[in-house]
Amino acid sequence: MSATATTGASAHRSPGDWALKVAPWVVLFVILAIVPFQFPSFRVEQFCFWMTLAIAACGLNLLTGYNGQISVGHGALFGIGAYTTGILITEFGVPLFGATVASAVLCFATGILIGLPALRIKGLYLALVTLAVATLFPLLLEQFSAITGGSGGLQITSPQLYRGEMRERPIRLESPVAGLENDQWKYFVFLGITVVIFILSRNLIKSRVGRSLVAVRDNEVAAESSGIPVSQVKIVTFGLSAAIAGIGGSLFALDQGQLYPSSFTIVLSIYILVAVVVGGAASIIGPAIGAVFYGLFSDVIVQQMPDRIQPARAVILGVLLILLMLLAPGGIVGGFRTLQAKWSARRSSALNSGPDPIV
Amino acid sequence: MSLLEVQEVGVRFGGVLALESLSFSLEAEQICALIGPNGAGKTTLFNVISRIYEPSQGQVRFDGHDLLAAPAHKIMDFGVARTFQNLALVPGLTVLQNVMIGAYGRSRGGIWASTLRLPPVRAEERRVTSRSLEILDRLGLSEVASRPCAGLPYGTLKRIEFARALASEPKLLMLDEPASGLTHGEVDELGLLIQQIRDEFSLTVLLVEHHMSMVMAISQKVVVMDLGRKIAEGTPAEVAQDPRVIAAYLGAPA
Ligand SMILES: Nc1ncnc2c1ncn2[C@@H]1O[C@H](COP(=O)(O)OP(=O)(O)OP(=O)(O)O)[C@@H](O)[C@H]1O
Numbered sequence: 001m002s003a004t005a006t007t008g009a010s011a012h013r014s015p016g017d018w019a020l021k022v023a024p025w026v027v028l029f030v031i032l033a034i035v036p037f038q039f040p041s042f043r044v045e046q047f048c049f050w051m052t053l054a055i056a057a058c059g060l061n062l063l064t065g066y067n068g069q070i071s072v073g074h075g076a077l078f079g080i081g082a083y084t085t086g087i088l089i090t091e092f093g094v095p096l097f098g099a100t101v102a103s104a105v106l107c108f109a110t111g112i113l114i115g116l117p118a119l120r121i122k123g124l125y126l127a128l129v130t131l132a133v134a135t136l137f138p139l140l141l142e143q144f145s146a147i148t149g150g151s152g153g154l155q156i157t158s159p160q161l162y163r164g165e166m167r168e169r170p171i172r173l174e175s176p177v178a179g180l181e182n183d184q185w186k187y188f189v190f191l192g193i194t195v196v197i198f199i200l201s202r203n204l205i206k207s208r209v210g211r212s213l214v215a216v217r218d219n220e221v222a223a224e225s226s227g228i229p230v231s232q233v234k235i236v237t238f239g240l241s242a243a244i245a246g247i248g249g250s251l252f253a254l255d256q257g258q259l260y261p262s263s264f265t266i267v268l269s270i271y272i273l274v275a276v277v278v279g280g281a282a283s284i285i286g287p288a289i290g291a292v293f294y295g296l297f298s299d300v301i302v303q304q305m306p307d308r309i310q311p312a313r314a315v316i317l318g319v320l321l322i323l324l325m326l327l328a329p330g331g332i333v334g335g336f337r338t339l340q341a342k343w344s345a346r347r348s349s350a351l352n353s354g355p356d357p358i359v
Numbered sequence: 360m361s362l363l364e365v366q367e368v369g370v371r372f373g374g375v376l377a378l379e380s381l382s383f384s385l386e387a388e389q390i391c392a393l394i395g396p397n398g399a400g401k402t403t404l405f406n407v408i409s410r411i412y413e414p415s416q417g418q419v420r421f422d423g424h425d426l427l428a429a430p431a432h433k434i435m436d437f438g439v440a441r442t443f444q445n446l447a448l449v450p451g452l453t454v455l456q457n458v459m460i461g462a463y464g465r466s467r468g469g470i471w472a473s474t475l476r477l478p479p480v481r482a483e484e485r486r487v488t489s490r491s492l493e494i495l496d497r498l499g500l501s502e503v504a505s506r507p508c509a510g511l512p513y514g515t516l517k518r519i520e521f522a523r524a525l526a527s528e529p530k531l532l533m534l535d536e537p538a539s540g541l542t543h544g545e546v547d548e549l550g551l552l553i554q555q556i557r558d559e560f561s562l563t564v565l566l567v568e569h570h571m572s573m574v575m576a577i578s579q580k581v582v583v584m585d586l587g588r589k590i591a592e593g594t595p596a597e598v599a600q601d602p603r604v605i606a607a608y609l610g611a612p613a
Pocket residue numbers: 372375376377395396397398399400401402403404444
């Protein structure tokens with residue numbers, strides 16, 4: 001009895017399956033490591049921007065993908081993170097790390113506040129509330145222009161040693177490594193933070209807490225009667241998701257050096273949601289892949305298109321999204337998993353291990 | 360003292376009285392069957408005990424606790440677990456993970472410790488995994504442990520719920536029609552299994568079941584309901600001869 005008991009879960013996994021699992025990661029990391037040396041500086045800057053969005057999408061994925069609460073307002077949370085960081089650094093001289101932590105904490109609190117009505121309302125109604133938050137946010141930024149700089153923008157500066165004296169200068173990450181340009185250094189710093197956040201969220205998802213998120217998403221009654229405090233799980237997930245989006249926003253502030261309300265409209269919120277859905281909701285890496293694909297589309301492919309069809313890019317994106325959802329309803333990762341399952345089923349039709357639904 | 364005491368519980372849905380002043384009690388380590396025609400209010404009573412429905416009157420006491428004063432997610436803490444008539448599994452999780460959900464309240468690991476995968480969290484995860492696998496094994500479900508629930512036969516799904524309930528280390532196990540969808544042979548086997556599990560885990564069982572052969576074979580006490588009221592109570596032999604019970608089952612006025 002105990003022999004089956006200890007091995008049951010992962011008994012039928014052959015070395016071939018293992019290689020199939022690990023190989024994509026190795027390839028991915030090699031690509032990520034050489035990318036900043038293969039592209040011009042402005043592209044590397046764009047990659048940094050994509051990473052901040054990937055982080056926000058990772059946060060949204062916990063909420064929407066794993067916990068089943070739809071938010072169309074994560075752009076606003078991203079913005080709160082960005083402005084908190086900008087204001088703390090510029091006005092109060094808070095060091096970068098402290099500003100990022102403070103942004104995460106403030107976004108956590110904001111997320112809890114938005115999450116409270118989510119206890120009573122669900123689905124589309126919740127989406128509407130978050131939509132309202134997303135719509136109001138840029139207006140609020142303009143309203144409180146005394147601290148946010150309004151539509152004139154917020155220049156993020158910090159006291160820096162310049163020509164022998166301390167001056168307020170635009171913030172930037174100086175590369176401490178001889179062979180690395182500033183933008184390449186920033187790329188690796190952002191990459192490190194992004195990878196850590198994704199690993200931590202993977203840990204969470206694979207834990208008792210992660211299972212409770214999925215249980216609440218799929219069956220509240222079952223969750224509740226198994227001892228899961230459903231309301232608490234929903235609220236805390238909202239807070240946590242918001243905090244992660246806030247960290248993304250904080251890095252965005254550092255990335256851009258200046259913030260404008262027009263960067264944080266509803267479009268940004270939709271962008272983050274699209275990244276989650278395209279990549280594959282309820283897969284851990286999905287949001288990162290989605291963010292890259294969306295970035296590729298809007299920052300690369302669209303720029304290559306002839307001017308005549310530029311105005312139609314929203315339509316083109318929409319059609320592409322519909323096609324993707326028809327072909328792979330589980331997003332890119334979902335489609336990949338289906339192929340992988342088919343492939344390993346062909347090799348060993350005897351054993352049915354199936355995809356691990358919580359990965 | 361009785362383990363479970365249901366006192367004059369009433370539940371109303373609009374004009375329908377789903378339960379009308381229902382009272383009965385349950386002794387520790389008994390198997391008690393709750394029977395009655397469709398719509399008698401059996402599932403409604405389960406839902407009252409697990410705090411899904413708010414009764415308009417009455418009291419439910421379990422092992423010294425006032426259940427109606429506790430929120431739904433605390434009921435399991437007191438030692439009450441249940442299965443659902445129409446299944447309430449988590450399709451996004453594997454069979455094993457579904458059973459581990461049952462152990463949620465009997466295990467530890469908060470957000471931060473889980474995020475950092477601290478050693479205590481890993482040890483706890485191993486403990487819960489092997490315990491859940493043992494339960495799956497005991498119920499003959501090892502084969503499907505790593506499968507998603509989707510696509511498994513109905514009887515298997517019911518049994519996964521049984522396993523999930525056991526994972527919460529309950530004192531009282533409430534089974535809502537565990538034998539539905541089973542063949543005759545399987546029903547007898549399940550009856551035997553319920554008795555064995557009751558002995559192994561020192562459980563008290565409240566069983567809702569339409570298969571009379573199983574009810575008569577394994578229960579020490581039978582409570583018969585009709586239209587929200589208790590119409591008879593006693594040993595299987597006693598209720599089988601009760602004219603009101605016979606009338607309720609034949610549909611004639613009592
Ligand atoms: N959520 C609800 N809303 C309205 N009426 C309900 C609800 N739940 C149960 N009822 C009604 O309460 C009565 C008792 O239903 P219940 O499900 O408890 O019966 P049951 O004894 O479990 O029947 P069955 O053997 O068919 O499962 C029925 O008339 C049913 O229609």
